[in-house]
Amino acid sequence: MHNRMITATAVLALTAGMAMAEKSEITVWGWGVAASSLMATVEGFNALNPDITVNVEQMGYSQVKSRVLAACAAGGTGLPDVFQFQNVEMELITAQFPDCAADLAELGFGDDDAAKFPEFKMTALDTGDKIHGMPWDTGPVMMFYRRDFYENAGVDAASIVTWDDFIEAGKKVQAANDGVVMTNDNLNGGAEWFRMIANEQGCGYFTLDGESISINQPGCVAALDVLKTVVDEGLLTAGDFGERLQNSAAGAVATQMNGAWFEGSLRTNVPEDHAGKWGMYLMPTVAEGGPRAANVGGSLLAISNTSDNKEAAYKYIDYTLGTNEGQITMLREYGLVPSLLSALDDPYVAEPRDFWGGQTVWLDVLATLDDIVPAVGTPFFGDADQVMQATQIAYINGEFSTAQEALDDAARQISFNTGLPIAE
Amino acid sequence: MSTVSTQMTSQNAKRVRTRQQTDRFNSLLIHAVLVPVAILWLMPVYMMFIFASMGDSALFSPKILLLPGKEAWSNLVNLQADTAFLRTLFNSVVVGIVYTILSVTLTAMAGWALVRYQFYGKTVVTALILGTMTLPFFVVVIPQFIMIARDFGMANTWVALILPPLFNSLGVLFMRQAFSMLPKELFEAAQVEGVKEWQIFLYVALPLARPMIAALSIILFLHSWNNYLWPLLITNERSMMTAPVALGSLIGNTDISWGSIMMGASLLTAPMLAVFIFLQRHFMAGITAGAVK
């Protein structure tokens, strides 16, 4: 797989004869399969707007993040017309550089448009005076598992309801499959596992109003305990995003827990003979009967205020994110779960998928949407996440006697770094 | 007398013999230590060039491959497609050349002033230059960024890439050293003949200091060529990145093949290795002159 700057010049050339409107060209920054999916929508977009050339620049996630932030700090110099950003991190931009993104309301994004998206996706984007971006995808958490590995161990995925079940299953899977580890987490460079389980348990770094710190509340404590137990049982090894994909492709891991957008990354990175071997099941929960839904990741597209082609850029993101056609294209090609509500009723989502062993995975994924508790980002998400990464490592290494103690310490640190109080 | 001298000769002969023996032993010892270490030290450079010619399958194979592969061209093509690497190499060349010329000019002028003239505030100026030598770049990086990027709106410009790194104390000390080694009488004679000061500098001093200027130029160019942090901060448009920044942006990106990254590293390294091999004398002079008090 290589990054390719794709241009729609061919399409443009074909239709140039009939088009008399002014030609324009827009550049988009995105990462990973998200960028690939943007390239996939260009064809459909150009059928409607032949005069707009779309250049998608694909790079790594941290590249997009650091380059966008640097450009915003530089007053918008160097920004592309459209850029991707994570929802939870967007408030870093809206708080520090409120002029960096263009106001979508001025470009035609009305209240009726806002109503097309779930409320929790709009909160970070709508600062009252201005709309900073358009919601893209959501990341309902699923367990992506190797059916054959589970079968070898006689484990029925449907029977895994609690994290204790998961641990028992993990021991069996590892015993029955030589050289296979139950699961991976980005342990050394991120706190995704913790965040997913915490979110499932209704806990986040910050309270929903974003005004206080809630990282030491019971749901988070339970999440950290689950993580440590899984690690202590030898069922989880560390790996960054790329390594987790490599492990999956190499058949060295039985389960990956991630947002549903992982579907496309996984499917396009594993060898062809993996088709039919993978399946999905819901997240286990802490206590039987507990919630089994969470969200991780999810992005937006923003238009930069310095763009000379705001109109064209808006046309593009409105097609890509605001129409079923655009959103379903991305779901089909790269597994990005639309946050556009109407797209969820598209017939495509009800179809069984061969790669997933004939499972109607999208129905399963979307069924969790209603149960997802929103988590807020605040401008301090990065600070909190860094503290949490250090804390989870320290706790796993035995530097705290209880998870509560570890998270109390984390809460104090975050409070100190951000100036926010710890929630009662 | 004669007995004494024969005695001494035979003693000398013995000493020479034992000395030859110990020499041979020591030589063996030195080479036994240095040769393996030298090979080890060359390995990363060698591997860089070898890897640049390999595809992913060769790189990921469990075998240790020490000979070039056949994927060099496709690695280059992919690298170019991913980053417009040739453009960033061009940027690096332009930035390096302009920076070197400007920096040599500025530091030569300043070094000349410090050697040639007694003037009010000389100790203060010297102290400032010496004092900033131990200051890390970090102490100014944030204000520099805020000033250039936000206040001047000059991110992604040549000016932003070239101007801020121009200040360097080592260059001034280097040129001060260079000029102080030149005979003063020459300049005084020129002065008596009524030659203007800037003409003395331009037509007498600079040509005489040519070898030192060459050495400084190489060091400054190398510094600019390899500079990473500042260009990383100040460029976010692909077309204005320097080659190290473009290369760094690929590292850790799982979508990029390692062969392409190694190709980029090789393209970045090869010209400097050539400079090193062909201009070794100037190069060494440049590095060591900093150490001379």
Next chain:
Amino acid sequence: MRKRNLTAYGFLTPYLAIFAVFWFWPILYSFYLSFLSTRRLPWSWNPGMTWGRIYQDPAFFNALWNTLKILLIQVPVMIALATILAVLLNSRLLKARGLMRFAFFAPVVIGEAAYAAVFRLMFNAEFGIVNKTLGQMGIEGPNWFGHPDAAMAVIIIAVTWRWMGYNAIIILSGLQSIPEDVYEAAKLDNVSPRQQFLYITLPLLRPVILFCIVLSVIGSMQLFAEPFLITNQGGPGGATETLGLFLYRQGFLNLNFGYASAIAYTIAALAVAISALNLWVGRERE
């Protein structure tokens, strides 16, 4: 005299102008910034968020400790190796001198981004050449970037590889400036080569070695590209996060310019203090 002042400053002005704009003013501005809370607009006076935070921020102490580890382990090892290397390279018995010099001095011209890429690949746990070679010898290589100490070792190895030759060049020039007759006298007195090295060469090299130490200390205080690129932004879990990387993260990823300025000042103060200490130790016996 008046004319001399004008001429002198005529020559100095361009240089001083650059100094004033890009160093002097930023140093002052940075100091001011270090007292501001820059978390939300508008920036406000709040030293508690910067200076009040730094001395009790575990992440800062982690970065400081990592930097000190490199200072205390890497710098002495590298300087010792560089000294030995310089002495060996200076030996009249050495053959293939040009090749030797190339081997050890070539890393000096290789940029951070390039050598970081190579080291990251060579130390890859699964397909890196280091672990493949260890495997051939029957040793199971560690997961270099997954284990805190192993990752730190990679950084130390990489920095030593890159800078040893540079220091050896400087020490070599110091060696070559020692007059031959010093040794002639020693030989007449039957002083053994080892004693010559310990009692003549080393003391004479002292200022040069000290210079190398000061340079290396300042360099270590500024380590950024290596942990940023080789160990994936200071990983695993911050085990190789240096002060430089910590500053970058706070300044340019968390956009906390105020706190980053306080960190910058702390780094500068440490660099100056350690350099001064070195110089002081060096002057003591004279």
